[in-house]
Amino acid sequence: MAVMDYMTTKKDELVGWIRKFSLFPYPFVTACCGMEFMAVSSTLYDTDRFGAALPRFTPRQADLLMVVGTISHKEAPILKKVYDQMCEPKWVMAFGACATSGGFYRNYGVLQGIDRVIPVDIYVPGCPPRPETVIDAIMMLQERIAGDHHPILPAEQREREPSHENKVFPIFPAADRVPPSQT
Amino acid sequence: MTATAPLSHEAIEHELGRLIERSWQSFGMTVLELSAEHLVPLVTGLRDKFDFVLFLDVTAVDYPERSPRFDAVYHFYSRRHNQRIRLKVRVPAEQPVVPTLAGHYGSARYMEREVHDMYGIEFAGNEDMRPILLYEGFVGHPLRKDYPIEREQPVVAYRSPG
Amino acid sequence: MDVAPPLVSRLDRNADAGNVVVNIGPSHPATHGTIQIVAELDGETVKRADVHCGYLHRGFEKEAEHHTYHKVIPYVDRLNYCSALNNGFAYAEAVEKLLGIEITRRCTVLRTLLCEYNRIADHMTCVAASIMEMGAMTAFLYLMTVRDYIFEHLNHLTGARLTYSYVRIGGLARDLPEGWLARLEEILVFAEEYLERIHGLLDRNRIFIDRTRDVAVMTAEHALNWGFTGPTLRSTGLAIDLRKDSPYLAYPELDFEVPVGINGDNYDRYYVRMCEIDESIAMVRQCVGLLSDGPVSVDDPRVTLPAKDLVYTQIEALVHHFKLVSAGIVVPPGEIYVSHEAPNGELGFYLISDGTSHPYKLHVRSPSFVHMGGMHTLLEGYQVADVVPTFGSMNMIGGECDR
Numbered sequence: 001m002a003v004m005d006y007m008t009t010k011k012d013e014l015v016g017w018i019r020k021f022s023l024f025p026y027p028f029v030t031a032c033c034g035m036e037f038m039a040v041s042s043t044l045y046d047t048d049r050f051g052a053a054l055p056r057f058t059p060r061q062a063d064l065l066m067v068v069g070t071i072s073h074k075e076a077p078i079l080k081k082v083y084d085q086m087c088e089p090k091w092v093m094a095f096g097a098c099a100t101s102g103g104f105y106r107n108y109g110v111l112q113g114i115d116r117v118i119p120v121d122i123y124v125p126g127c128p129p130r131p132e133t134v135i136d137a138i139m140m141l142q143e144r145i146a147g148d149h150h151p152i153l154p155a156e157q158r159e160r161e162p163s164h165e166n167k168v169f170p171i172f173p174a175a176d177r178v179p180p181s182q183t
Numbered sequence: 184m185t186a187t188a189p190l191s192h193e194a195i196e197h198e199l200g201r202l203i204e205r206s207w208q209s210f211g212m213t214v215l216e217l218s219a220e221h222l223v224p225l226v227t228g229l230r231d232k233f234d235f236v237l238f239l240d241v242t243a244v245d246y247p248e249r250s251p252r253f254d255a256v257y258h259f260y261s262r263r264h265n266q267r268i269r270l271k272v273r274v275p276a277e278q279p280v281v282p283t284l285a286g287h288y289g290s291a292r293y294m295e296r297e298v299h300d301m302y303g304i305e306f307a308g309n310e311d312m313r314p315i316l317l318y319e320g321f322v323g324h325p326l327r328k329d330y331p332i333e334r335e336q337p338v339v340a341y342r343s344p345g
Numbered sequence: 346m347d348v349a350p351p352l353v354s355r356l357d358r359n360a361d362a363g364n365v366v367v368n369i370g371p372s373h374p375a376t377h378g379t380i381q382i383v384a385e386l387d388g389e390t391v392k393r394a395d396v397h398c399g400y401l402h403r404g405f406e407k408e409a410e411h412h413t414y415h416k417v418i419p420y421v422d423r424l425n426y427c428s429a430l431n432n433g434f435a436y437a438e439a440v441e442k443l444l445g446i447e448i449t450r451r452c453t454v455l456r457t458l459l460c461e462y463n464r465i466a467d468h469m470t471c472v473a474a475s476i477m478e479m480g481a482m483t484a485f486l487y488l489m490t491v492r493d494y495i496f497e498h499l500n501h502l503t504g505a506r507l508t509y510s511y512v513r514i515g516g517l518a519r520d521l522p523e524g525w526l527a528r529l530e531e532i533l534v535f536a537e538e539y540l541e542r543i544h545g546l547l548d549r550n551r552i553f554i555d556r557t558r559d560v561a562v563m564t565a566e567h568a569l570n571w572g573f574t575g576p577t578l579r580s581t582g583l584a585i586d587l588r589k590d591s592p593y594l595a596y597p598e599l600d601f602e603v604p605v606g607i608n609g610d611n612y613d614r615y616y617v618r619m620c621e622i623d624e625s626i627a628m629v630r631q632c633v634g635l636l637s638d639g640p641v642s643v644d645d646p647r648v649t650l651p652a653k654d655l656v657y658t659q660i661e662a663l664v665h666h667f668k669l670v671s672a673g674i675v676v677p678p679g680e681i682y683v684s685h686e687a688p689n690g691e692l693g694f695y696l697i698s699d700g701t702s703h704p705y706k707l708h709v710r711s712p713s714f715v716h717m718g719g720m721h722t723l724l725e726g727y728q729v730a731d732v733v734p735t736f737g738s739m740n741m742i743g744g745e746c747d748r
Binding site for chain 1: 316318330333334336337338340341
Binding site: 239314330 | 398399402407569571572574591679681682691693695705706715717722747748
């Protein structure tokens with residue numbers, strides 16, 4: 001019914017507004033970008049204005065996984081485990097060049113971008129990114145969350161949105177992107 | 184700190200010469216070359232006689248066209264003489280074994296594990312040879328010259344595209 | 346999905362029956378992201394601890410063997426990223442010694458000034474992070490504010506806030522801009538005012554003293570045996586400092602003291618760092634007084650790019666510029682070990698050159714890695730809540746530890 005569609009849209013707007021302004025980041029900090037993460041959380045740049053200040057250091061309570069810094073192959077299983085432990089809805093931010101694509105490390109130790117193991121919502125370029133870039137990224141993510149469909153009502157359970165894992169994320173095909181099981 | 188006269192490689196040769204093959208000065212630092220079986224007596228001699236109490240570093244160098252292939256390089260610091268010293272031990276590729284210093288310096292444990300990871304040199308007597316910078320299941324020794332830099336050995340299966 | 350852990354801890358297998366084995370890290374706010382501590386606990390006491398590093402191994406040495414000497418500079422910056430300039434200057438000194446280059450007077454004084462300036466930022470980061478992990482947010486925010494002003498100031502000079510890539514072989518990338526020294530004095534005054542507040546908040550704070558006094562006590566002999574250097578070693582009472590013992594750059598001309606601790610506990614490590622910040626501020630002011638006019642890069646055709654107007658008008662300068670940038674500088678064969686007093690301890694670069702434009706081997710003697718080797722001795726016997734302050738007082742920087 002048209003009224004139900006209208007109510008669902010309004011509900012989505014409300015839930016989107018609530019979710020976008022109460023992001024609980026899980027700062028998965030590894031390297032130099034962590035210094036800029038500390039700077040962006042501090043008083044001069046302040047993510048608290050966007051509601052994204054309080055980090056939750058357990059994945060069960062967090063909804064924004066910020067992968068801050070280089071992920072090596074040794075760290076990748078830990079990243080995957082933390083991502084799997086997060087509940088829906090969740091979003092992933094690849095903070096910095098190393099998380100986005102491996103940065104300028106192209107060797108045996110570094111995972112060439114976290115989107116090889118987990119799906120990513122927003123990529124923040126920079127080495128390390130300026131705090132203003134991070135805030136721009138948070139705002140872009142907030143716009144996406146605000147415009148998203150949030151199937152929380154029992155009536156919507158039947159056409160449930162695919163989980164974050166199965167959403168279609170564009171991955172640019174690379175010649176060497178062959179899963180290890182097939183090498 | 185009282186200033187003592189700088190320690191020359193002749194003074195070390197005079198005391199411990201029977202354990203050393205060659206010695207020379209390089210950019211102000213004494214360098215001693217020795218063989219693996221004299222490493223532990225020389226290091227304990229340096230520590231007891233010349234106060235080389237701070238073990239700075241152990242690493243290795245790979246010369247693939249040379250035989251013996253590896254050079255294990257040690258650096259120490261003497262508190263009394265305020266000086267650093269370098270020790271070089273030639274290690275053959277067929278039997279890359281060097282005695283461990285983990286019983287004499289606690290800091291040797293981790294540094295020897297790193298050299299083992301990167302070059303494959305065994306440290307006889309160091310019972311903890313787990314990978315430290317690499318991970319379980321990594322095949323090969325990356326800092327050897329014949330290991331291609333881009334050969335990754337992923338642990339987590341990659342997501343399939345699209 | 347089930348993913349195998351990247352390493353095995355022996356404590357899982359041979360812990361005592363009544364004890365609990367707990368995993369701390371590597372994704373943990375207080376372990377600076379990349380250290381895993383597997384601790385065997387008897388109630389609250391840590392009986393044994395197993396420290397695992399390597400989760401940030403980025404293949405620095407292998408990358409250095411595949412890049413020219415100038416292209417290695419950004420990699421060197423990301424070792425101890427809190428004080429990137431210190432790493433770069435130590436590396437540049439190693440290459441310059443192999444080349445036989447003597448840097449200019451202005452460059453020497455500027456490098457010293459920037460080393461001390463970055464040391465202030467690094468010690469502030471260490472104190473701020475370890476304090477925040479103990480729960481004192483106010484001190485963290487004060488220090489972050491000062492540190493941010495330092496970052497913006499260095500951004501004005503180098504173009505980047507954190508990883509500067511400012512050093513060049515034979516000199517620096519560019520000279521000081523207009524007004525930089527005036528702003529420097531403003532920031533130092535601001536830093537002193539905020540450090541007074543930190544001293545007021547922490548020095549005689551009952552809670553802080555209870556959490557850090559007599560925790561993770563270390564004797565001088567123990568520290569030397571386990572390879573500790575830097576403020577960690579000086580907190581035990583030994584005044585071993587490369588800036589005094591084997592002075593480099595402009596340190597012979599500077600008048601400063603080396604603060605040492607008494608007990609070798611966490612409180613002493615905090616206090617040694619705070620005193621070192623004060624000494625560094627004084628040293629920065631002395632360096633400003635020593636600055637004289639002159640070129641900032643040595644005029645050696647082997648390393649320095651020719652002047653831009655010549656590059657655009659003369660073919661020889663153009664080809665020279667092209668060769669230096671694309672093929673890289675060529676360093677004569679030799680090997681050298683250069684160590685500087687980085688904020689964490691003795692940072693050494695062991696460089697072997699084979700006469701080509703790529704290093705044959707570039708090994709970093711990193712203080713954080715050696716400290717991680719000895720840290721388990723400081724955790725055993727204390728409570729599990731002491732793990733976080735002890736770890737924070739070590740100032741483990743992942744990029745330096747795992748390279």
